[in-house]
Amino acid sequence: MLEARVTKALGEFRLEAELTTGSGRVTALFGPSGAGKSTLAHCLAGLIDPDRGRVALDGVELFNSETGIRVAPERRRIGFIFQDARLFPHLSVKGNLEYGLVRTPAAERRVEFDPVVALLDLAGLLSRRPRTLSGGEKQRVAFGRAVLTSPKLLIMDEPLASLDAARKSEILPFIERLRDELAIPIIYVSHVIEEILRLADDVVVFSHGKVVRAGPAVETLNAATVVHGADGDPASVIEAVVEGQDPGDGLTALAFAGERIFVPAIAGRAGDRIRLRIRARDVALALSKPHDISVLNILAGRITEITAGGDGHTDVRLDIGGGLWARITRRSANQLSLRVGQEVYALIKSVAIDRGGTGAGG
Amino acid sequence: MEAFSLSPLETEALGLSLRVALWCVALTLPLAIAVAWLLARLDFPGKAVVDAMVHLPLVLPPVVVGYGLLLALGRRGPLGAWLYDVFGITVAFTWEGAVVASAVMAFPLMVRAIRLSIEAVDRGLESAARTLGSTPLGVFFSITLPLAWPGILTGMVLGFARSLGEFGATITFVSNIPGETRTLPLALFGLIQVPGNEGAALRLVVLSTLLAFAALVGSELAARRIRARMEG
Numbered sequence: 322m323l324e325a326r327v328t329k330a331l332g333e334f335r336l337e338a339e340l341t342t343g344s345g346r347v348t349a350l351f352g353p354s355g356a357g358k359s360t361l362a363h364c365l366a367g368l369i370d371p372d373r374g375r376v377a378l379d380g381v382e383l384f385n386s387e388t389g390i391r392v393a394p395e396r397r398r399i400g401f402i403f404q405d406a407r408l409f410p411h412l413s414v415k416g417n418l419e420y421g422l423v424r425t426p427a428a429e430r431r432v433e434f435d436p437v438v439a440l441l442d443l444a445g446l447l448s449r450r451p452r453t454l455s456g457g458e459k460q461r462v463a464f465g466r467a468v469l470t471s472p473k474l475l476i477m478d479e480p481l482a483s484l485d486a487a488r489k490s491e492i493l494p495f496i497e498r499l500r501d502e503l504a505i506p507i508i509y510v511s512h513v514i515e516e517i518l519r520l521a522d523d524v525v526v527f528s529h530g531k532v533v534r535a536g537p538a539v540e541t542l543n544a545a546t547v548v549h550g551a552d553g554d555p556a557s558v559i560e561a562v563v564e565g566q567d568p569g570d571g572l573t574a575l576a577f578a579g580e581r582i583f584v585p586a587i588a589g590r591a592g593d594r595i596r597l598r599i600r601a602r603d604v605a606l607a608l609s610k611p612h613d614i615s616v617l618n619i620l621a622g623r624i625t626e627i628t629a630g631g632d633g634h635t636d637v638r639l640d641i642g643g644g645l646w647a648r649i650t651r652r653s654a655n656q657l658s659l660r661v662g663q664e665v666y667a668l669i670k671s672v673a674i675d676r677g678g679t680g681a682g683g
Numbered sequence: 684m685e686a687f688s689l690s691p692l693e694t695e696a697l698g699l700s701l702r703v704a705l706w707c708v709a710l711t712l713p714l715a716i717a718v719a720w721l722l723a724r725l726d727f728p729g730k731a732v733v734d735a736m737v738h739l740p741l742v743l744p745p746v747v748v749g750y751g752l753l754l755a756l757g758r759r760g761p762l763g764a765w766l767y768d769v770f771g772i773t774v775a776f777t778w779e780g781a782v783v784a785s786a787v788m789a790f791p792l793m794v795r796a797i798r799l800s801i802e803a804v805d806r807g808l809e810s811a812a813r814t815l816g817s818t819p820l821g822v823f824f825s826i827t828l829p830l831a832w833p834g835i836l837t838g839m840v841l842g843f844a845r846s847l848g849e850f851g852a853t854i855t856f857v858s859n860i861p862g863e864t865r866t867l868p869l870a871l872f873g874l875i876q877v878p879g880n881e882g883a884a885l886r887l888v889v890l891s892t893l894l895a896f897a898a899l900v901g902s903e904l905a906a907r908r909i910r911a912r913m914e915g
Binding site for chain 1: 825
């Protein structure tokens, strides 16, 4: 378990954050660029010294500004994955992988070379030089190099940020494998909601150098104060289970709160749990259940909250067996005379669903 | 074939030049790397002064450096007297003194080349190495030094060439003693002082040129091999 309380001023910017990881395998630090999550990650690894505070891992103090404790990065046993893989250009892939391994005391080695090579599919790359690798391959080698030090904690600082979309989806399964196969807690830093949805068990949300909310992923991401993307619009996250595929229509059926919803075909077997993100602007409301309509997903729910926005819209939160935000015009809200406690129907265009898998049975 | 065999004077001067230059590079290199690393990686009070002092021999007339060495390291100089009293060592007017003179002159060139190559090493790689369990000293030897190697090689060649060509500080500090301090440039200087030695002088010119050329070609080939290894 990691406990951290850190204050750090960098020019105009000021980080003031408290962080305690729970029992989850992956704790995500989420927030827009410049919110301080990466600075905190560097403080945890000892690459930046906080101005004040305390960092402890599994009960061992790594930093304490009051007692003057400051454990050097090489003695913290924290693996760090950088956005740019930072492979050593003068060493082969094998040399890079072994760099940390040989510097780990024999008694501390729990992760072995061959299983990691197999897990990350590196066997064909061992004799290559980093310069000849693709971006995705480099990052896989960086993962292997870090876990081969048998770290007590693995910090991934925006590990996918420098990759294109195709490479990202190629790398994500490897991160899931590391999460599922190695018993190493992971701190995952990202500003991309899709990555958080797919990987995180717990989420810590950052804004302007402060932690604004922390807790289990779905609950935390559904909070009204948590902004998901650069557009600043509210969105909801729900967890659903894959029921089956309909290849003919190119749809996948999901079970959620006793209802069935359809999304464009996604990979996954029946029983897989996945998370869906639904943008509030993609949800319409109706007082009675509409028929003869192209929208596939119509869910009944009760209004729990109505918030009038500043620019002619109203955000309505429904309870559909989970929270769901709908953004409608203020005129519509008045015409329908919506009120808290009312039973309404939410119309969700299936194409408007972002997905993030959480792995088999995850 | 007579023209291709070396005269005793040439053999002596060539051997002495090589000995002085090799010792110069070997003795200066560790200190040059240490100072280059200090200037490249650390900020400390008085850094500008250290920087200026390192570069001073580059801008001073060599005869000033040589005379300064004579004052400091001569038998009656403060350092020279101490060296003689404690260790029984004399450097003035010996070939070891020629090594000291060319080392002082070559030092700034070596530091410059090595410092540039250390500055070019990505510090991100160094912090990555720390998170992988390497101590700062370990990072220096396993990451910084190998990656700066092409620049270190350049520094060594520059220092070697500077030592081969060193004249002013050497002749001032250790004079022009046959078999002891008469290196190639000094032998050449001696020959052209006396009329009628044009042929012998020309042979020394050719010899010096070939030596410098071989050093440059050799270093370029080595640098290529290093680059090829990195890009492998």
